[in-house]
Amino acid sequence: MHTDRTTPPCAPARLARASCLASLLAGLLIPGGGFAEEERIIIGTASSAGVYHVTGRAICRLLEPPCTARISDGSAANLQAVREGEVxxxxxxxxxxxxxVSGIEGFSDVGPDDSLRSLFSVHGEPFTLVVRRDSGIREFDDLRQRAVNVGNPGSGQRGTMMKLLETRGWTLDDFSLANDLPADQQSLELCHGNVDAMVYTVGHPNDSVAQAIRLCDAAIIDVGGEAVDRLVEETPYFTRATIPAGIYAPDQPAVETFGVRATLVASAETDPETIHTIVAAVFDDLDHFKSFHPAYGELTVESMIREGLTAPLHEGALRYYRERGWIEGDEDEDDTPDESEDTAEETAPDEPDDGGEGTD
Incomplete structure (x- = not known):
């Protein structure tokens, strides 16, 4: 009895095998090949305990291409990864x-990153000082000669802490112990009594801060004074910030401090179509994006494309903003948007579509 067999795409004949191999190699090596189309988007985040990782996962869920939110040591490590093309x-x-961008502070050795580009900013990140209630710490000055977790090298919280110390005329030697644990470990260190305080530059509410308050009766305290006043007045990336009352406990008061903004960045070498896709995924479904974390609750198009962006906009992001009428068409793509200029009226994002979430 004759059985009809369908010949596979790569037939066993020697010539067919050679042709198939050549096709596979072409897909690997030639721009636009099948593998390039399926290239995974990698988003550098930070500790799994912070809002950065939530943000990366949220963006991935809005994207159709394969996407991974990668845990990292934080902002400095992420900026290095962007510079080296790793994400x-x-x-x-x-x-x-x-x-x-300026090649200063921790980037003075490598110099300015002229290829760094902005996409948009996300949530505000208040500088948060969490202390054990039994430590007797009531203000920042009380930290002198105390054990403090200042954050791991490469993290944003450590960078902000070092800037505040510099402005105050302090160094790490002013603490009895300057611990460098990452954010996902610091709350337990506080609860075990190994440190008296921890700092965290993060959006709220945050699981690590909540854990410290819940497990060891910790408290968040104000961070202010002359040094903070000078930081806010002299630097374009610091602003006044308030941690709302009652988000961690009914008796938790509003906390006055200062902070920065989270921003999404890429290299100028990154494919503009890929960047356009990422930006469109967020802004075409902004209500859905904002639903992923309470820290996004106050986000607006205006704040996201205007605030906290020192690096020029990436051409893929700029093209999207021009298409939506949010940035004038004659604005140069190598210029960061000027906050003094008025944008066109915001276009409301489309209604959220809860289906078709991408992989994480």
Missing amino acids: TVALAQSDLQHYA
């Missing part, structure tokens, strides 16, 4: 974005 896009504090 597609990454999150970074607005202050560290400024340092990277």
Whole structure:
């Protein structure tokens, strides 16, 4: 009995095998090949305990291409990864974005990153000082000669802490212990009594801060004074910030401090179509994006495309903003939007579509 067999795409004949192999190699090596079309988007985030990782996962869920939110050591590490082409896009504090573009502070050895580009900013990140209630710490000055977790090298929280210390005329030697644990470990260190305080530059509410308050009766305290006044007045990336009352406990008062903004950045070398796709995924479904975390509740188009962006806009992002009428067409793509200029009236995002979420 004769059985009809369908010949596979790569037939076993020697000539067919050679032709098939050549086709596969072409897909790997030639721009526009099948593998390039399926290239995974990698978003550099930070600790799994912070809002950066939530943000990366949220963007991935709005995208159709394969997408991964990658845990990292934080803003400085992410900016290095962008510079070296290790990630597609990454999150970074607005202050560290400024340092990277200018080649100052922790980036003085490598120099200015002329290829760094902005996409948009996200939530505000108040500088948060969490202390054990039994420590007797009531204000920042009380931290002198105390054990403090200042954050791991490369993290945004450490960068902000070092800037505040510099403005105050302090160094890490002013603490009895300057611990460098990452954000996902610091609350337990506080609860175990190994440190008296921890700092975190983060959007709220935050799981790590909530854990410290819940497990060891910790408290958030104000961070102010002359040094903070000078930071806010002299730097374009710091602003006054308030942590709302009652978000961690019914008796938790509003906390006055200062802060930065989270920003999404990429290299100028990153494919403009990929950047356009990422930006469109967020702004075409902005209500859906904002639903992923309470820290996004006050986001507006105006704030996202105007605030905290030192690096010029990426051409893929700029093209999208021009298409929506949010930025004038004659604005040069190498110029960061001028906050003094009025944008066109915001176009309301489309109604959220809860289906078709991308992979994380």
